Each structure stands twice: as structure tokens, then as C-alpha cells.
Amino acid sequence: MIPTSAKGFLSPQAYGLRNHICMIPCGGLLGDANQYWTKDQLLPYAKYVVNNQIIDNMFKGFIFNGIRAREKHFIYPLFVGFGEPSDITDWLLWADALFLPNLNLNALADVAGNEKRDVWVSIPYPHPFQKSFGTVGGRVLNFLLEDDRLEAVKWWIDQFLVRWNKNAHLHQNLDFRGFLWQREAIDANDEPLAARVNEWIHKKGCLSMWLPNYGSFGVINWNTMGFDVTAVNTNYTGNTSYDYKWIQYSSLFSAAYHTGMQMIWGKGLIYSDNHHLDYWNLGLAAHCGFMTESYLVYQFPNQRLDVLMKSNLVDYVRLYTFIKGLYQRVEYPGIPYN
Template structure:
């Protein structure tokens, strides 16, 4: 498959019970194709994203695989890691739902559950209880999970005619000295299986500038710019410089909630144009839509949905707004 350029993160699970609803074909339709409201019900849809990252936050309420949520519940154990695989392959949703919409080749990435350090109750492998205080046990659990996922993929992958498994996402957004050996071993194993590894680090995160030395095939930088969090648009500029200097891609954020103002999405689009930071033509762009789904955005803010399509298709022009200073 060709190397993906525009990937979209699909969060699976979260802090609230309703976050655990699986992705259905109706949920995914406005991600796979540009479906403006006036064309709803017709077949005049145009391609939108060409790759999707299924990012497992948790497979059941109160149990989290995603490290940023560790303080809000219990660490996911072996059964949760297996439930994550079950949910990905559940009939009529997630991978199966995406496949039902795929009228062209689409790339798929899947997040690896993060082995929380100091967790001592993961479960047994090969008759032995794993304790994540041990670096060896952490790696053993990760390799086992990848094997389990690939076994399922190999059983049903031929049924997913236009879906291609591109590789795996490392979830933690900073890689410190405790995780670095684990990450390198994991990425070597992924490569040995014929797949790629992807990382989505925060701007300035430990290890981000040396992502390729850690064995990642691709990385995309998150600028930490939200609009209402005290950081100005210069964070986009600085993060874009960092991404360019280390050969990484970039993340485009369109969020909803107290952290996000009404113009942050426009800032990401405007500052990606060739006359600004130029990441609109970067080798890899990853899009996140925190606290909302594109179906809602397309109905409530159709102009932003149209701008998203224009940006992906290369037709976007700068959008001004009151108070813009660049």
C-alpha cells in the first residue's frame, strides 16, 4: 500500500461509559468520505482520510490501557488487553465497520496496550505471573499481545478487502530512560513481523527528536496548542520547526470543550500553508478530534468540515477571523 499521508485517530474508550460505544459504519462514514449535509443520501462523496489509528483507551469502564488515564482507574490486565482485540474485530463495528465503507485502499494502525510500570497483577503467561516492575515481563506482555492481535488479523484479514494493516502505535507521548529499551525491542519485533511502528509525541517530549533512533518508522508532533490553555499560536510554529528538523510529521487538532477556543482549528490550518510552516505538504499528517466526532462537526459546524476537506485535498486558503495576528 502507498504510504499514508492523512491519518485520523479514532479513540476507543474513555472516562465515561458512553465513550465505550464502538465505531459503527454510520459513525465512520464522514471520516472515510467527505459527506456535506447538502449531499447526504447521495453518492457524490469524495475521499477524506486514507488511514485510521484505532487508539485503545480502555476496553471496559475504569480499566485503562492508555497511560495518560492511569490515575483515573485501574491498570488494564491481561483480560482487558484481550478484550481490546475482541472489540477491534467485533462484527459490525470498528475494523469490520471501516471495511464496509472502504471503496479504496485504507491503512490501519492499532495501539499497543501500555504496560504500566509497577503493575503486579497483569496475569499469567506460560504459567508465570507477570510483574511490570520487571522490564523483561513488560516486553514479554507486549510481544504476546502483538502476536495475539496478528493471529486474529491473519485469520480474518482476507475478509477486509481494502483494509491494510500498516502497523502499531506506541501510546505514551514521552519516552524516558525506563521505556527506551522496551520501545527499541518492541519496534525491532514489529519490524521483524513486517509492519511499521508509529509514535505521536508531544512537542518537547523526551525522545521526540530521536524517534527514528528508537526504531519508529514515523512520528507526528503534537504542538500542545489548544486555544484556551495559555499557549499562543507560536507553539504551532515552534513545534513545526521541531518536526521539520527531525523529519517528523505533524498533528492537526480540532477539539471541543473548555480547553479549545473557536479558532484553534483555523490556526492549525492557516499555519500549515506553504507561506507559513508548510506542513500541509508534510509526508505525514495526523488528525485528532478530541471530545467530538466528525458526524457532529459536519452538522453543527459545516464550514469547518468543509475546510478540513479543502485542507486534505490541497485546496485550502487562509481563513481570517477577528483578532488574528499573523
């Protein structure tokens, strides 16, 4: 049975998890994207920092999402067309990168302090473009075959868990919760694979997460595919044809299908100056109510909080109040809703 809140969203306390989860992308389409996260970069995510002083905690959980592990080889499926699909070398590099000294998981453990954080990691997507992945179990795997794709994913999950168990010092400050399925849409060809992967994840005693786009393939089948935690991206960024009502539409869907919600604060041409305020305003009880009623996942496309806290301290403070359930509506010129 799906643990839900009073309004029908996936409960903020679902499966005993900590709420307010932040996506940490490792790498990007361009070579200068942040791939290895340091303690200084992660500190304002884990802690509420004002004027170089730690005031309180911030995010209670983190998703480390592998985009690339070497130049022109992409783990993240949507970027594969700009380079080469990942192979066994990239998958091993991703597993190794998570445990680098003073970086990524080790950096997060150092800044977590006395309050433990939940951790999730992305499974590399077995892209069908890859016909010669590498040798697993004495065979060169071909991702045109579903069984080979499953074999590769099971192998990688086991590789990660071996490393996690060996790094026992991380367990004091971090709780590993499970694995993220990377693609935001799951079509009919991938649904059986996703379900089989989730069976393996559960067999290992872990949970599975999916972060689909509102209206994407497979989204209404998230539970039947075996996902435990699903949080919907509204598709709203402020400077496209998808207006603020998509937050409302997505919240109605999420309440009906018992998913969580994603909070977006991005940088770039498609992101308006006030799109993040729309998420926070519409999350209030007077509107959609997901601020306190839903499991929430936060993404910061094309920017980092250690930079934002210096360039936009006011909204960094507002973000903190939203996480704490204390946020109050912010007006801005031309706001399109009452």
C-alpha cells in the same frame, strides 16, 4: 534513511503509506465515551459527505486507539490514576473489540469503498503499576520487570496478528500497517523497552508509530528507538498559555528532525473557537508549509465528525479542502498573525 519532503518533514509518501491519518479513540475517561464505532459514525471520516451525499474520499488511514475495554480499567496510561491498570483480560478484550461484527475494523472496511485505507492499532501500554498482569508462557507477569513488560507486548502483538490473519475479508479494503506506542512521552526508563518492542514489530513485518508532544521526553531520539513514523503534537489548543507560535515552533522542529505533524480540532475548555483554523492557516506554503509537505495525523478530542458535519458544515468542508491541499486562508476577528 528517513524519507523526507523538500522541507525536511517526514514525507507524505513515507514507506509507501497513505497520508492524512485519523485517530479513532475507543473509549475514554468517562463511561459514555464512544468505544465501538459504527458504519454511520465512521462514514464522514472515510468519505466526504454533504447533504447525505458521498462526494469524495476523506482520510486515507486510521489509528484505532484503545482507551479502555471495561469500566474502571484503563489501557491508556494517562488515565490509570482514575481506575485500575489494565491486565490480561483488558488486553484480550481490546484485541477482540477491534474485530467485532459491524463495528470498528469491520465497520471501516464496509465504508471504505473501492479505495483501500491504511490501518494502525495501539499497543496496550504495560504500566509499571501492574504487578500481576496475568499468565503468559506459564508465568504471571510483573510489570516492574522490563522483560515481563516486553513479553506481554510481544504476546499481544501476536494475539492481534492471529486475529488479523483470520479476518481475511478485511484485507480487501484495509491495509494493516503497524502499531502505535501509546504514551506521548518516553522517558529514560521506557526507551530500552520501546526499542525492543520496535524490534519485535519489525520482525513481524510491520511498522511502528509514535505521536509525541513537542518537547516531550525522548522526542529527539525517535529514530534511534526504532520508530518508523513519528508525528508531533504542537500542544496548541487556543485557550492555554501555549499560543499559535507553538505550531510554528513544532513545525521547525519537525522539519529539522524529520517528523510528521498532528492536526488538532478539539472541544472543551482548553480549545478556542478558532484553534483548528490556526492549524490550517499556518499549514499553508506562505507559513509553515506542512499542508502538502508533511505526513499528517488528525485528532478530534471530545468530538466526532458525524456530529461536526451537522453542526459545523462550513469547517467540515474546509477540513476536506485542507486534506486535498486546496485550502485557502480563513480570516477571523483578532487573528494574531499576518
